[in-house]
Amino acid sequence: MATFDTNSFVHTVLTNASNLAAKLFEGYVGQAEADTRAFLQASKDRMAQAASLYQQKQIDKDEFEDLVHDQKVLAEMHALKNAGLASAAVDTFVDGVIKIMIDAALAALKI
């Protein structure tokens, strides 16, 4: 008669799902922080370069304002990309948990 080791199943699923969450979401948070920091630095440099070009009359007011406006749009794009990557991490986590549950169930099933 087939038996099912519930204790082992629950313990394996909880441990592995917890490890997977830590790995996936800590990685995502670190990546998002690094991305934001890199963008802020690059944006600051570009703004300084645009301001310098404008002061030296190498670009006109419209062009300067356009370059400044780009930084706002780029900040939105970085945020949108990071939100998309978070969604992808959630999908990866859900798939991972299913795999963990199937593996744990097979391991716990004694025929």
Place this chain on the structure above:
Amino acid sequence: MNWWSRLQRSVSSEAAPEHLSVSSLPLPVRRLLFAVPACLLALTACSTIAPYDQAAYEHATSTKAEVLLLMDRATTSYSQNTDKIDAVILDLRKAYEYDKGRARNQDTVTLWTKLLSPDALFGAFIRYWKTKGQLPSGYIEVKKKDVEDAFDQIIQLEQGKQKLGTT
């Protein structure tokens, strides 16, 4: 002993029997054992974002190279470059339409919209080029960095999407 006590005992007590027969479990527990995977499977079917697509990735990387090359030409007159400009815009439209046709891909479509909108980034660049005839090299230099950054957001998002068959 009720079913909850039996479950607790089987999970936490060292004295619990090593193996528990599925058929001997109370009905609510058996339901739980089947319901949890069923819920997770349903969640997978409702995944939140499109999976990785190699063609979309290639569209984004190749149009990025084309656009940056075209921008270098903006020190010469717009009218001299209309064929090249039209070709690049056509490739961008194709890339945008491809991504627009994919399910659960709204984030990427919004990124393309921001890149191509006439108010900013590459859309604004083309509008200025057309209006002014040609553009100063300093403006092109900074603008290229912005446009490159914008393309990188599309590319990085695609790269970060789940590759089907891997977890």
